[in-house]
Amino acid sequence: MADELSDGTLRGMVSVVDSEWTLREATPVDRGFCRVYRLVVGTATSTRECYLKAVPEGRDAGVAADARVSAVVGEHTAAPVPGILGAVDDHPDLPAPYFLVEAMPGDEVPYERVGWVSDDVLRTTARQLGESLGELHRIDAVDSFGYVFYDESRELAGGRPSGTVDELRVRDGVDSWPDYLRARVDRELGRHAESGFSDLTPRLESWCEDRIERLDQRDGGFSPVLGRNDHGLHNVLVDADTGDLTALLDWAYTLAVTPAYDLQFAAYLFGGGFLSAIPEVADRQEMVRDALLAGYRSTAPDLADDAATYRPLYELLAMVRIMNDFEQLRPRLPEGTGDAVAEGLREDVESLLERNSR
Template sequence: MTDPKYGPRDPLSDEQVATAVAALRADWTVLNAEPMPAGSDIVYGVTARDAEDRRREAVLKCFRRDGPAEGRSPERFLVEVDLLELVERETDIPVPAVYGTYRSRDGLPAPAFLMERLPGEPPLGVAVDGRAAVAERLLRESGRHLARVHDLRSFDAFGDLVSGDGSPAVRDGRATWPDRLRDIVDDSLDGLVGTRFADLTGPLREYADGRFADLDLAADAALLHGDYRPGNLLADPGTGEPTAVLDWGAAQAGDPRYELAWAVREFSGRAPVGSAARERVREAFIDAYEEGREDGFERDAAFERRQSFYLAVTWLVECRWFDAWWGGADESAREARADRLRENVRNLR
């Protein structure tokens, strides 16, 4: 649910890209291919010519077997295909069409799939002043889309989703949401050992233990996008209308309110709690989300306590993965964010 900065940018030769595309669309001829921003998978923007001499803009996505992300597998990678097809079939959320998929090919990274490259730009900085109408439309449409995602499927367990015979399924699931959330928290706390935030382990564990004891965290297992943020959207820069919701490979079954906490954090540009920018984004996003859900939430004191805990969990997860997520950032920005995370933890109640 963040912006990873890892992985080689250009691991494939031109011949390998052309061969992979041919395995997916035999009637296409690759004209040009460029590596796209590095992440947990191998991704190329491809320009091709089809059998009817039409120019095609597409994205080739290949599984990176030596990638740095934990819990990655071919089945986890291919759940994105299942979800793109499901969302395109059953909603009005803009997602790329899938042109082809293969599970194995000699000499090529596998599995892989080819999808449509939709227009638009990453809508970063939506909380800034000066473009209120554009930001408002982006926030409201994004909130409505997230509500639609959460209503799309339910599951009998909580955990990461994998491809299961063309339909997403939970892998190694937990029976209850508190158990699943406890795994997220404990894994993150354990991962702080040896990091710059190792000294926060004790205070964060004490805080989390108190919240697990005090809060009613019962929830139904809904479909979560898993990384819903402006960096995984495309939008019309003039109007703010979303043109694509991308990167479904981190999908999971969980509490919609948990993803809502992540989304508010990311769409507000990680603005401090209580700041005008964060509150403006939060109100617009959640209002639109509640309008879009078939079954909304009662925004009472219990809801706010739960959301505060979920926000704290986002900080804990970020501390755990700080070097991966911020490794490519400017040093001053990286250190400012580290200071902000420490301040956030100091202010936990």
Template sequence: MDDFGLRPLAGGYSGETFVGEAAGERTVVRIYADRGARRGPAAPEIDAALLGLVRGLLPVPEVLEVRRPDETSGTPGLLVTSFLPGERLDLLLPDLDADRRRTVGAELGAMLGRMAQMPLPRAGMVVDGDLSIEPWTGFGDLAGWVEQQRGTTALAEWPEPAYQDLQEVAARAQSHLDEVDRVCLVHSDVNPKNLLVDRATGEVTGLLDWEFAHAGVPGTDLGNLLRFDREPVFAEAVVDGYLRVAGHLDDLDAPDGRQRLLDRARAADLLALVDLAGRRGENPVADRADALLRAIATTGDLHAWPF
């Protein structure tokens, strides 16, 4: 790609994201050639529409150009956006002192609280550039999801007692999710490698990589962010920030609102955790997810921490 002035973007795990330049300004170019292409021909338009929907409310780049793939010529889809400032949080967070971790956490919690207030009509996947939602079959059945994964993923290797423990946890988790009767926009991959932060101020300058965005349960992104990043100062600030912005929703202003929020966040993240654990052996993140899921199943505690 160097011949075209494109360089791989550091941290772009898909291998399809590059830094380019237009009119003297840096840009980010996403080429939907492999993983992106598997999402279908509408993927560039969906990502562009999502960025347009939240821009001004969340720190996302400006869309500069979007192209659908051309089957006739074999040209892949393309999305060009502005380049955002900041450092990736996964690289920055270990170096921050307690005060700065608190600042960053509160900013992130407030951002997730704003997302929790973006209502959508039904749960499901975004399927086109008009942001149409295709409902999920089996939504609201975590135990059914676990059973499905048992037959087709690495969960098949779990001993039967551990699997039964996981089914019981899934049923209890579903009861937490059933307390909320609305859906909202969910990014679904809010983890430090997809977040940009200004080192000096703690301001969140970017929320990247919207390929897994969908309409889902409020609190899902909170559970995602705090799945592995549980350092107390940071985690407590994230929850504080969320409650400051969205604490008036979903009965979170009750005396036990903080615990309700964390219970729902862990419950909502269980679906993604099961999916990741089902790919144990593929990468270190999947292996870590498997260890966490086994601890949750063994203890019956959604908040279990084995590390």
């Protein structure tokens, strides 16, 4: 693991959160860009397991926002979110921001393994995720579109976030959904132009602009909600035998978006369509979408019609995300399948454009 933290540094980080805790064990965990450690700490009466999430060197990575959003979701929903034990936004000697979070039960499954999860297990996970997303979207926390940040005037020096919605902010929020989408499309297609799929970028640019112009012609109908956004098996814990959702992890990239946008990203990434060029893998996006919406209707019936609205633009952007990160995905795929998966992605995008060209 690159950029590891020393035992002395970890002891110092734990003591800022609780001066009576002592570090017993520290094991690095490979989770994305951040430095994450499984810790065993001694308390006054026992030991406990927890996790430490720290900013990577030279990057913010949304760690401070992650702690606040997690606390809000835990306070306002029944979603399985681990409790924040303490957070530190700034420190002269330690790698801040960072926070400690309680350990949760469940199994970690890499997101590219979704294609090999059984139908029954995947359906259960999707339905329960839909329930949690319905509750998430009903939290009245945002009034514009954009990246969900936090109130920087409320600095934490080891304490717990309050879990109140007034701790959240939308950084440089945009009032218009079409305007926000234009900016997001520009960013994503800017990355796409540097990917192995760059020959498709000009066509995607013109198609996306046409679709956004159609959104411009609508009279309202787009309201911001807290969007999970960073969907995939890699950001949840599940009971691998039943599919029961035991934890929703990693809220650093929460966005204020529309319900339909958030649901479409979840349906695409959990549906595993990006792997369907592998012979034994099926595109189960329709099955996953139905299960997501069934769960969603049980907790947010008032938002379900908006959430159920299919827009090909949102599905395309989910595909673009996979394309943009494909070189990170390739080595995790079964040996010899990388080229086939890349070609399958290309064909799926071209098919979507053809089906929705008018």
